[in-house]
Amino acid sequence: MSHQLSIGTLDGGRTPAELDATRFNRHTFWCGQSGSGKTYALGVVLEQLLLHTRLPLLVLDPNADFVRLGDLREPLAGGSGPFGDVRVLRATGSGAGHVRVRFLDQPLESRAAVLGLDPVLDREEYNVLVHLENEVSVTDRADLVGQLRAKDSAPGRNLATRIENLGVLEWDLWAWGGRSAEDVIDERPRATVLDLGGFRFPAEPQVAALSVLDHLWKRREERHPILIVIDEAHNLCSPDPTTPVQRALTERITQIAAEGRKFGLWLLLSTQRPSKVPVNVLSQCDNLVLMKMSSPRDLAELASVFGYVSPGLLDDVLHFTKGQALVAGGFITVPSVVQVGTRLTHEGGADIPVPL
Template sequence: MTVFDYKKEEAIGTVYSVDTGTVIVSVSDVEHLRSLQVNHLVALRSSKVGQHLVGLIDKITRKTLGESIEEGSEEDMLEGITIIENVIRVTLIGTLIDVVGSTPNVFRRTLETVPEIDADCFVLEGERLTKFMKSISKSVQEGKHPLSLGTYTIDEDAEAWLDGNKFFQRHAVIVGSTGSGKSWAVARILEQVAELPNANAILFDIHGEYAPIQGDGIQHLRIAGPGDLNGLKNLDDGIVFLPYWLLTYEEMLALLLDRSDQNAPNQAMVFAREVTTAKRTKLEQDNKTAILANFTVDSPVPYVLDSVMERLTFLNEERVEGARSGTTKAGDFNGKLSRFIQRLDAKRKDRRLTFLFGASECSMEYDWMPALCTRLLASTRQQDNGGVKIIDFSEVPSDILPLIIGLVARIVFSVQQWTPKEKRHPIGLVCDEAHLYIPARTESSAVSEAAVHIFERIAKEGRKYGVGLVIVSQRPSEVNRTVLSQCNNYIAMRLTNADDQGVVRRLLPDSLGGFSDLLPILDVGEALVVGDSSMLPTRIRFAKPTTEPASATIEFWDEWSKEKVAESITDAVEYMRRQSKV
């Protein structure tokens, strides 16, 4: 049964002019014109029998009759000339083929033919629309990788599916103003990822709001906070330490070096030398001869920071023999390292940085890193816990958040790169609140530089190594452009800010310009979905996730109307002092 069984008299108009991808249709009857709406779908008879072109209405115009008639012209002179007065502009988006082989109603995103002048144009509504939507959902399902988002706004009976392969392969962005429903959408997507038997994804949870999401296939990890200083908890309890030795030289400097210090170049140089020495000592102790030959200052090899500290202090105070015997003079670095040593010492003692400097003995072992990486990278079947890893970064100080998330992303990407091709298992990185740690270049600092660099790399090269990004942000205009421009799937929820709308508009294919005018008027939970993974650019309504993230919008007025509120301020002050809620 074909969906597009239109009869000639159902046509609302005929094709007046054709351009690549856009068509102007002249609508004869004003009544028809009134019933049309921007972003509704139309079907056009194609030059091939059994095919229809499908398009989105992006403009409806009605010209005032009479203007184009020359003054003094006689009525009968106009006979036979139609003045185009009611026109719609249609952006073509695909072709519906009645039958391919034995499959009826196959929708393709290609335009193999264009409509001919005077071809009939029909509206897609009512039952036909439902059937059409179902048939495109079916084509995605037949691709066997359905990811269900919710329903189509224009047809609530038809379920909206995405192609799960393409969604992660070609990176995705989810944008929308605060409270528009991004976190819920993320929960909805991850829930389905977790149901797959060999799922593998990491969610960077900045506010700890995904804690309620539980279930098979989901595991919660937390970056250690000041409360974990006693070192009793570790990876087995889901507590992640990221000891300082995982940081590269550049990352360490971003954390420790004050570039405005006139001695900064000396400090950096001495530090690199001493770290290399300390790493070599550790490798020698562990008898890692193969590694000794090739390691660099950046290699993730444990070293003892105390010994580096001792050397720096020694050099900072060193006096060497003077020109005349019996005299001494200041060594090369005497006094030049003071500020660096102070900063390093302050960081080491900073309880908020427990995860870097307060790691227990075992995380100083050479064999500790594979354990960490297994936790991060293993899929559901490869480890006991879930393959969807929700990492809570809420206790990481915001000033170094980019550095730490960048570090995790870098470890994941590097391990993936070094895994032989045939053994590589794809992994998705979901970056909630991405504007915080993948900022636009103009706003970057030494701390975010490292994160921006690694995420740009993943955006550009991730596809080859099976690393997919999902960038989630309320401020797309503050997110790194290179990263955004590599994303090929867009889920745009309500966006009110003009700069942010502009960014989304530029990302969308040119032909869909008009579609983005909907951005400010979308409802909570509604989204425009465009890209590789969806058959059709559509407006959809996200279904609620089974368990909702703890990101509820607070009902101010209702709360203020309550008789009693819980006593919490004293506790909060104490937590703030302790820098921990536990």
């Protein structure tokens, strides 16, 4: 397999623009304002990774932009087939093709975040949660509250009341005794796309992401490499998280950014503005793709983090047209301006035209 990924042309000419596939073993930051072609261009790179590497992809997709990642627009040259095993798990519906996680499989801290429990302020209910997985067998939504209420203790009944009051059991997210997204990821398909955009309750996409990232972190010592692509990363990794789930998720992504590389947990974070992602996550990224941005303040922030990019190149970003990108870092020989090429697969989130 080729180590070079063709993603377009240099400076709009005919010279191919290529990325070194072996350097995706570093974290990557991808940034561009709305309308810059950011998501389309990211799809080009993911297609090339599927074609030319065996690196599994996990795509956390909030807007269904990558749900057709395995759907070729036309046959590839030479009769090559599609990209292999691309699984798409959707938020709505039920069964194996949907995003589901198991509550009791989550780490204690994540379960407590879902229920808003503090180990000191809510010490009695928290203690019930500590022992929950050893004392409760859950196969459907009625089991958990029923078994907690059957316990001869006020804290157990209080925890059951908390769960009911929060409406957590009404979430579509829970697998109960069924198949989970973690089960799918463990089968190591070429790509797993989690469509997080269709849930009924605001916290469900964040808990889904937290669950799969917790799972990968728990199994990090197995050192199975995977590229974790987080589109619209500001939705999952905020510099100012406000809820317990947001804080737990931001802490997990920050931990993976700081320590995950040596275990084969590699991040690709895509967002519209650098200020929407914690700076201690940005600073861990060795690769940079920067598309059109109109804010000099944002470019100044990027210059302070990515010192290997000259101020002159960053200034050019203000005048980019759609599909142009400044590419820098370990996966390209020198910082370069690239005109991104054409997608091989259908784009899931293309712009809607004005009716005429």
